[in-house]
Amino acid sequence: MSLKLIIVLLIPLVLIAAWVAGARRMQTRLEPHLIQVVPGTVELKPLGDGSFAAQADERVVGYARVDQANGYGGPMRIAVGIDTTGTIAGVTIVDHKETEAYFRKVLSGNGPGSFVGRHVSDPIEPGVDVDAVTGATQSNLALVTGVRQGARTLGTNQLGFDVPAADPVRFRFGWAEIVLLMLFVTGFAGTYTQVPGKKPLRWISQIAALVLIGFVYAIPITLTHINSLLVGYLPDWRTQFYWYLLIIGVLLPVLLTGKRPYCGYVCPFGAVQDCLGAVGGRRKKIPEVIQRWLGWFHAVLVFAAIFVALYTRNPGLTSYEVQGSLFDLTGLLYQFVVLGVVLVLSLFIARPWCRFLCPINGVTRYIKTARSSWRNRAK
Amino acid sequence: MAFFTGGLFWFIEGVLACLAVVAIKIWTQDRGIAMPWWKWLLTALWFCLAGFTLAMIGTSLGEGEPRAAVMGGVVFGVVTVVTGVAFWRVLGFSRAQPKTNDHA
Numbered sequence: 001m002s003l004k005l006i007i008v009l010l011i012p013l014v015l016i017a018a019w020v021a022g023a024r025r026m027q028t029r030l031e032p033h034l035i036q037v038v039p040g041t042v043e044l045k046p047l048g049d050g051s052f053a054a055q056a057d058e059r060v061v062g063y064a065r066v067d068q069a070n071g072y073g074g075p076m077r078i079a080v081g082i083d084t085t086g087t088i089a090g091v092t093i094v095d096h097k098e099t100e101a102y103f104r105k106v107l108s109g110n111g112p113g114s115f116v117g118r119h120v121s122d123p124i125e126p127g128v129d130v131d132a133v134t135g136a137t138q139s140n141l142a143l144v145t146g147v148r149q150g151a152r153t154l155g156t157n158q159l160g161f162d163v164p165a166a167d168p169v170r171f172r173f174g175w176a177e178i179v180l181l182m183l184f185v186t187g188f189a190g191t192y193t194q195v196p197g198k199k200p201l202r203w204i205s206q207i208a209a210l211v212l213i214g215f216v217y218a219i220p221i222t223l224t225h226i227n228s229l230l231v232g233y234l235p236d237w238r239t240q241f242y243w244y245l246l247i248i249g250v251l252l253p254v255l256l257t258g259k260r261p262y263c264g265y266v267c268p269f270g271a272v273q274d275c276l277g278a279v280g281g282r283r284k285k286i287p288e289v290i291q292r293w294l295g296w297f298h299a300v301l302v303f304a305a306i307f308v309a310l311y312t313r314n315p316g317l318t319s320y321e322v323q324g325s326l327f328d329l330t331g332l333l334y335q336f337v338v339l340g341v342v343l344v345l346s347l348f349i350a351r352p353w354c355r356f357l358c359p360i361n362g363v364t365r366y367i368k369t370a371r372s373s374w375r376n377r378a379k
Numbered sequence: 380m381a382f383f384t385g386g387l388f389w390f391i392e393g394v395l396a397c398l399a400v401v402a403i404k405i406w407t408q409d410r411g412i413a414m415p416w417w418k419w420l421l422t423a424l425w426f427c428l429a430g431f432t433l434a435m436i437g438t439s440l441g442e443g444e445p446r447a448a449v450m451g452g453v454v455f456g457v458v459t460v461v462t463g464v465a466f467w468r469v470l471g472f473s474r475a476q477p478k479t480n481d482h483a
Contacts, residue, residue: 276461279461279464279465279468280461280464280465280468281468333446333449333450336449336450336453336454337449337453339453339457340452340453340454340456340457343457343461344456344457344460344461347460347461347464
């Protein structure tokens with residue numbers, strides 16, 4: 001058995017072990033959060049429906065519960081407390097799976113504090129009666145949905161308020177999904193058929209992806225998507241159809257054919273590097289030995305990022321991509337620095353990010369290797 | 380970081396700008412590169428951008444804002460390098476060879 005095959009087999013086994021270990025350590029104590037959201041609480045009395053009566057001196061001072069809603073990286077659990085008049089007394093985020101830089105945006109405004117003082121019968125809508133957060137829409141929506149759900153359940157079950165009915169979930173299919181589908185169709189045509197003018201087609205597709213998927217919608221695929229899939233945090237397909245399109249469009253072709261139309265035609269950050277390469281000529285060659293070492297570094301980095309995400313059950317934790325820093329100016333300081341280095345290198349070297357750092361390339365390269373190893377053994 | 384808020388920083392930036400202009404003049408003459416007005420204009424614009432980037436990093440550090448210095452440095456530094464490489468190729472500097480010595 002070759003070393004390559006051993007590594008190919010070992011990787012999923014180690015990741016499964018991380019997944020199992022991560023599942024075992026997923027116990028968060030809720031009590032401190034529930035006490036925190038109703039000021040003055042001394043003890044909590046369970047009420048049976050997942051809610052608690054917050055008591056002080058044998059007297060009920062409010063009610064609290066924990067609800068969850070899906071964010072960008074996975075479920076976000078939110079503790080909500082109301083007083084006896086139905087006014088929200090406190091909100092805390094028990095745990096979340098969001099990418100750190102985006103989660104900071106949610107907290108950067110008033111965050112959970114913006115709900116305090118609202119009544120359970122209020123609309124509780126971003127931009128209506130609570131803060132809307134630009135650039136972290138999905139994470140903020142999870143917070144708002146969790147608070148609304150929790151507050152309304154408490155209001156109805158404990159205080160008998162007549163709260164507005166929850167909006168029915170509608171299938172969301174808008175311009176972002178249409179654009180993504182069209183880009184994938186172009187990518188598949190360019191990759192799998194012999195259409196004339198492949199080169200201009202690829203440039204047109206890349207520029208469109210750069211502008212639309214990159215700057216307008218700012219939702220290219222990231223490691224968070226892959227981690228969420230591996231951890232098992234699957235969003236509601238009716239509201240997150242884009243998520244499924246992206247995952248299927250990236251992974252299915254490489255699983256079935258070993259080719260990656262996304263990288264060449266749809267990836268906006270690949271387009272940025274190609275544009276810079278056209279400006280700088282990207283004629284520099286990296287010595288073979290350094291390429292091999294960088295290849296190993298890349299593989300270990302991606303593996304470690306997925307391992308940690310599975311172990312901590314936090315898909316967004318290890319999402320180290322730098323696209324967010326470019327497309328919506330969100331990111332940690334090191335991401336801006338890495339982005340600068342990558343952009344400058346792209347002038348002289350072909351696609352440095354894709355070849356030596358991109359986690360999606362790491363994952364698809366693994367699938368390709370596993371696929372070819374499997375096929376070779378089958379022969 | 381007092382260096383960046385003092386006059387010495389600006390003095391050095393001015394010296395660097397002068398040296399850069401002289402250097403480009405001698406370098407282009409040495410290689411026989413024609414420098415019409417539009418090439419000088421692009422070169423001057425690029426020097427302004429590079430000077431601005433340096434000044435931005437320096438003044439941010441001087442004001443005790445290292446994060447702003449890094450962010451600004453990355454954003455404007457990348458723009459400076461990219462436009463620098465683009466101008467280098469557009470102005471034909473990349474193809475230039477030094478003149479051979481006829482007296483040899």
